[in-house]
Amino acid sequence: MRGTPLDYVIVIVYFAGILGFGSFFARYTKSTKDFFFGGQRFAWWLIAASLVATGIGSYSFIKYAQAGFVRGMSSSMTYLNDWLMIPLFMFGWLPIIYFARIRSVPEYFERRFDKRSRLVATILTLGYLIGYIGLNYYLLGIAMRSLLGVPLHVTIPIVAVISAIYITAGGQTAVIFTDLVQGVFLYAAGAILLILGIHHIGGFSAFWEGLDIAHRLPYPKFNEPMDFNFSAIFWGEGVVGTLAFTFINQGFIMRYLAVKSVFEGRKTLTFNTLILMPISAVVVGSAGWIAFSALTHGKFTAPESSKDVFIHIVDVITKPGIFGFVIAALTAALMSTIDTLINACTAIGIFDVYRPYVKPGASDRHYLKASRFVSVTVTLLGLALVPAFNTSQSIFAAHYAFVGMITPPMLVAIFLGVTWKRFTPQAAFWSMLGGAFLIGLSVIWPEIIAPLASTHGIRHVITQIGPGGEPIQIENSFKYFRSVYGLLVTGVLGVLITFFTRPKPKEAIQGLTLSTIQAGKALFKGGKPNEKPGRKVSLALEIDETDGETVALHPDDLERLQAEPGDLLYIADARFYLGGLRSLHVKAGPPSDRRGVARLPHRLVEEGNLKPEKGVRVEKVM
Amino acid sequence: MYWGIPDHWFTYLYQYGVGGLFFLGGLILILKTGACDLRIKADRTWFTALIIGYVALATVFAVWIYLAVNTPTLTAAAPELAAPSCASRLLVSPAAVA
Numbered sequence: 001m002r003g004t005p006l007d008y009v010i011v012i013v014y015f016a017g018i019l020g021f022g023s024f025f026a027r028y029t030k031s032t033k034d035f036f037f038g039g040q041r042f043a044w045w046l047i048a049a050s051l052v053a054t055g056i057g058s059y060s061f062i063k064y065a066q067a068g069f070v071r072g073m074s075s076s077m078t079y080l081n082d083w084l085m086i087p088l089f090m091f092g093w094l095p096i097i098y099f100a101r102i103r104s105v106p107e108y109f110e111r112r113f114d115k116r117s118r119l120v121a122t123i124l125t126l127g128y129l130i131g132y133i134g135l136n137y138y139l140l141g142i143a144m145r146s147l148l149g150v151p152l153h154v155t156i157p158i159v160a161v162i163s164a165i166y167i168t169a170g171g172q173t174a175v176i177f178t179d180l181v182q183g184v185f186l187y188a189a190g191a192i193l194l195i196l197g198i199h200h201i202g203g204f205s206a207f208w209e210g211l212d213i214a215h216r217l218p219y220p221k222f223n224e225p226m227d228f229n230f231s232a233i234f235w236g237e238g239v240v241g242t243l244a245f246t247f248i249n250q251g252f253i254m255r256y257l258a259v260k261s262v263f264e265g266r267k268t269l270t271f272n273t274l275i276l277m278p279i280s281a282v283v284v285g286s287a288g289w290i291a292f293s294a295l296t297h298g299k300f301t302a303p304e305s306s307k308d309v310f311i312h313i314v315d316v317i318t319k320p321g322i323f324g325f326v327i328a329a330l331t332a333a334l335m336s337t338i339d340t341l342i343n344a345c346t347a348i349g350i351f352d353v354y355r356p357y358v359k360p361g362a363s364d365r366h367y368l369k370a371s372r373f374v375s376v377t378v379t380l381l382g383l384a385l386v387p388a389f390n391t392s393q394s395i396f397a398a399h400y401a402f403v404g405m406i407t408p409p410m411l412v413a414i415f416l417g418v419t420w421k422r423f424t425p426q427a428a429f430w431s432m433l434g435g436a437f438l439i440g441l442s443v444i445w446p447e448i449i450a451p452l453a454s455t456h457g458i459r460h461v462i463t464q465i466g467p468g469g470e471p472i473q474i475e476n477s478f479k480y481f482r483s484v485y486g487l488l489v490t491g492v493l494g495v496l497i498t499f500f501t502r503p504k505p506k507e508a509i510q511g512l513t514l515s516t517i518q519a520g521k522a523l524f525k526g527g528k529p530n531e532k533p534g535r536k537v538s539l540a541l542e543i544d545e546t547d548g549e550t551v552a553l554h555p556d557d558l559e560r561l562q563a564e565p566g567d568l569l570y571i572a573d574a575r576f577y578l579g580g581l582r583s584l585h586v587k588a589g590p591p592s593d594r595r596g597v598a599r600l601p602h603r604l605v606e607e608g609n610l611k612p613e614k615g616v617r618v619e620k621v622m
Numbered sequence: 623m624y625w626g627i628p629d630h631w632f633t634y635l636y637q638y639g640v641g642g643l644f645f646l647g648g649l650i651l652i653l654k655t656g657a658c659d660l661r662i663k664a665d666r667t668w669f670t671a672l673i674i675g676y677v678a679l680a681t682v683f684a685v686w687i688y689l690a691v692n693t694p695t696l697t698a699a700a701p702e703l704a705a706p707s708c709a710s711r712l713l714v715s716p717a718a719v720a
Contacts, residue, residue, distance in 0.1 A: 517657045
């Protein structure tokens with residue numbers, strides 16, 4: 001085993017801390033809305049910070065360090081090109097799912113299309129998510145075996161038990177708060193490695209001079225090499241990958257549904273895409289850049305395999321204690337990805353399988369219990385897949401091919417469903433199946449994609465010179481362009497079928513398309529939205545012993561909020577650092593005569609976990 | 623070189639040109655459908671933020687590429703000649719590079 005006792009102490013303390021911290025939030029989980037969406041009450045900064053850790057997997061450090069070493073700073077390209085696709089999420093998908101109270105991606109398929117489309121989407125998404133949970137556990141085991149020499153069957157169950165306990169107890173609230181801590185941990189570990197690495201090389205100037213121009217540039221070459229070139233990454237990751245991540249990633253969507261309002265969600269999105277993702281790109285890739293620069297300066301010896309570059313550079317630049325910190329950060333990266341996946345998978349298990357097919361019409365209390373059971377089941381299913389990933393490389397390939405086959409068809413169905421009112425349920429269903437089939441064909445015969453890829457100068461077969469000087473022909477699998485091909489063929493199918501089939505009535509898709517978002521907003525509020533910009537006000541909180549459903553405010557306070565009776569308000573504990581942990585949404589009721597005071601029924605004070613002695617901040621949502 | 627433009631600037635122009643078309647398409651779509659209503663102050667704010675974000679990213683990347691190409695490096699290879707991967711680079715001993 002590698003590392004010193006101090007390193008192991010740090011890791012154990014970290015595990016215990018996360019377990020205790022995550023489990024603490026069980027007290028805030030009283031309903032399925034709390035369990036899956038954290039009560040839909042959190043501040044933008046809390047969600048943005050928690051997304052940092054979710055977006056970085058444990059293997060990201062190893063993978064991106066290798067890419068950074070071999071390719072340079074262009075390894076960060078996949079993290080930095082999301083903004084171009086953001087308008088449709090910010091003004092389209094986000095308000096649609098929020099205002100329509102969509103709880104899962106498959107649920108959108110039923111409401112926008114029909115039941116059978118939902119069933120297809122449910123099966124595909126569950127298959128992808130459970131496989132991904134198993135894959136993440138396996139990759140963590142591999143990372144830990146490389147770094148510490150600890151076998152897979154020791155590390156994986158420990159991490160699985162810890163994450164399962166706090167997710168099952170605290171649900172989304174626990175996920176958000178632990179991911180916040182884990183994100184801080186990840187950034188701290190990344191910053192420490194960066195500072196130590198630059199110091200090791202001799203300062204920032206020396207680091208920068210040690211990189212050749214190709215390693216400094218933000219983008220790789222336009223169409224070579226075959227497996228890492230600009231055009232493939234632009235289309236495969238920047239266009240299709242970003243749309244897939246924002247439109248059909250259940251974990252990502254649930255995190256955005258946990259914010260207190262769409263306005264707040266837009267803040268999260270902006271801060272995350274423009275500020276945090278670039279920082280994350282540096283955090284995961286910098287070890288590779290440092291290794292390359294150190295190599296130039298003669299301060300690092302290249303490992304035999306570039307896969308080991310992260311471990312080697314960590315060995316060179318860290319000291320006892322810091323190594324343990326890095327290990328804890330890697331585990332943090334895994335746990336924060338896994339917890340999101342488990343919670344997302346559980347949501348689909350409950351909303352799309354258990355509730356409609358196993359036990360319809362039960363109480364929310366029953367579904368909360370069932371959610372905890374499903375959460376444990378999902379963890380066990382993910383664990384059960386680890387041996388398969390461990391024994392057969394073809395499982396990797398199968399999972400990758402499966403994800404590649406299902407992503408473009410589901411994406412096209414949602415995209416056309418959102419942007420085109422005429423898009424029909426028949427078209428959604430058959431284009432999903434037909435698209436997946438045509439993508440499957442391209443896995444068997446990649447040459448189908450060659451005409452599309454050749455528009456960017458990417459060839460199907462490339463001849464390289466082997467070690468003995470003999471020519472070797474390498475076949476391009478079109479890893480990235482397959483998704484573009486999938487998008488095109490599914491899109492064409494969808495459009496063609498739409499012209500021959502009947503669309504859903506307009507009134508049945510209110511709030512589910514771009515052009516009906518304003519109607520969706522009114523449905524969400526239950527009345528005409530009030531868009532007048534108001535201010536946030538700090539008020540004292542008084543308990544009203546009646547059993548009403550509204551908050552009573554003085555007309556002067558309503559004036560400052562620019563709110564009227566019937567408007568939807570958000571009331572939160574005055575302590576901003578709680579990020580909305582103690583808060584609730586409530587409608588404004590008839591005005592009261594108490595200036596500077598919010599009078600709230602006892603039941604709602606309890607529901608929002610509010611403390612009268614701390615005061616509240618009130619803002620108008622709409 | 624593509625159309626006389628060095629590879630590193632060509633990729634940049636592609637990213638913010640073709641990518642810019644996607645971005646612009648998204649903006650037009652949300653405006654045309656009424657998903658973004660510029661009469662509402664909040665929508666105006668976020669619409670402006672989208673455009674500022676695009677310009678900011680394009681600027682940062684332009685500066686990044688300029689600095690990458692125009693600041694001294696211990697390895698003097700021109701970007702068009704630089705190894706696409708460091709597989710070949712590793713064959714050169716650090717001392718020879720320095």
